[in-house]
Amino acid sequence: MKEYLDMVKYVLDNGVRKKNRTGVDTISTFSYFYKVDLSKGYPLLTTKKVYFNSMLKELFWYLSGDEHIKELRKHTKIWDAWADEEGRLETAYGRFWRKYPVPKENHFNGEVWVDKDNKWTTEHQDGTLTFDQIQYIIDTLKEIKINPEASNGRRLIVSAWHPGNATISKLPPCHYTFAFNVQGDKLNCHLTQRSGDVALGIPFNLACYSLLTMMIAKECGYKVGEFAHTIIDCHIYENHIEGLKEQIKRTPKELPEIKIADKPFNELTPEDIELINYNHDPLIKFEVAV
Numbered sequence: 446m447k448e449y450l451d452m453v454k455y456v457l458d459n460g461v462r463k464k465n466r467t468g469v470d471t472i473s474t475f476s477y478f479y480k481v482d483l484s485k486g487y488p489l490l491t492t493k494k495v496y497f498n499s500m501l502k503e504l505f506w507y508l509s510g511d512e513h514i515k516e517l518r519k520h521t522k523i524w525d526a527w528a529d530e531e532g533r534l535e536t537a538y539g540r541f542w543r544k545y546p547v548p549k550e551n552h553f554n555g556e557v558w559v560d561k562d563n564k565w566t567t568e569h570q571d572g573t574l575t576f577d578q579i580q581y582i583i584d585t586l587k588e589i590k591i592n593p594e595a596s597n598g599r600r601l602i603v604s605a606w607h608p609g610n611a612t613i614s615k616l617p618p619c620h621y622t623f624a625f626n627v628q629g630d631k632l633n634c635h636l637t638q639r640s641g642d643v644a645l646g647i648p649f650n651l652a653c654y655s656l657l658t659m660m661i662a663k664e665c666g667y668k669v670g671e672f673a674h675t676i677i678d679c680h681i682y683e684n685h686i687e688g689l690k691e692q693i694k695r696t697p698k699e700l701p702e703i704k705i706a707d708k709p710f711n712e713l714t715p716e717d718i719e720l721i722n723y724n725h726d727p728l729i730k731f732e733v734a735v
């Protein structure tokens with residue numbers, strides 16, 4: 446994928462050395478943007494082997510809404526370093542995608558808030574009220590297909606950021622908000638990421654949200670459009686520089702395809718997603734900075 450290799454080259458050429466909490470310095474740039482046309486194939490990098498299956502299980506973990514990795518860690522170790530022995534971790538992507546906390550009382554005068562009777566809220570046994578942002582996106586995309594004047598047509602936002610959680614979490618969400626956008630019969634998605642590890646995180650994030658866009662497009666009756674990605678602190682860890690210099694010498698191969706089983710979105714499982722014709726160069730090993 447040329448767009449990824451261009452990003453690697455840009456950060457290698459322009460990155461400025463910076464310290465961070467991990468103890469492994471990065472070369473870092475501010476606000477990198479690229480987009481890819483999903484109708485040209487599934488953007489899984491071909492210039493190294495990407496563990497599609499780990500990424501797939503990660504996406505279904507997000508969609509499950511689980512705040513722990515008890516199921517995910519049976520399939521991949523990629524999140525183990527941030528969880529305790531019981532599989533609990535403070536990073537709350539899926540938890541907020543599917544169960545964003547809604548205050549039930551003590552609203553300021555004149556504010557509007559959803560209540561337990563709203564279509565996308567759930568009142569849990571302990572009385573907690575939460576909002577399902579993914580179902581909101583799906584239902585709204587279906588609605589604007591029938592009625593393009595529906596009021597939420599340009600309000601298709603999912604947020605994984607809650608300051609009351611993120612500012613004290615051990616690892617607050619990196620990809621913290623995404624937006625869908627319809628142009629004609631095509632569905633586009635824009636992801637904003639506050640911090641992006643070019644060698645390890647970004648290939649997964651790109652593959653994950655591209656697949657999610659394809660799944661939602663199919664569910665809601667759209668063609669796939671573009672995936673766009675803004676990375677605010679876009680960085681390369683110093684121990685990844687050599688591997689990435691090797692990777693940019695490689696020539697991208699034709700992109701693979703994705704086949705999604707004919708099932709309702711909420712019934713899909715990882716087994717319903719098929720990766721076809723994935724031809725790739727050999728794995729490049731990168732160590733993750735914890």
Ligand SMILES: Nc1nc(=O)c2c([nH]1)NC[C@@H]1CN(c3ccc(C(=O)N[C@@H](CCC(=O)O)C(=O)O)cc3)CN21
Binds near residue numbers: 522527642733735
């Ligand atoms: N420094 C850092 N970079 C990240 O990308 C990252 C974090 N921390 N912390 C939280 C999550 C965890 N993510 C990770 C963690 C590890 C791999 C990784 O080791 N990937 C290898 C092997 C994948 C596998 O074994 O399935 C790779 O080659 O992609 C990828 C993403 C993305 N995130």
Ligand SMILES: O=c1ccn([C@H]2C[C@H](O)[C@@H](COP(=O)(O)O)O2)c(=O)[nH]1
Binds near residue numbers: 465466645
């Ligand atoms: O999905 C992800 C999750 C994490 N990352 C990277 C970005 C950073 O290198 C680290 C997080 O460290 P912070 O100090 O919290 O920024 O993980 C990613 O690229 N993609």
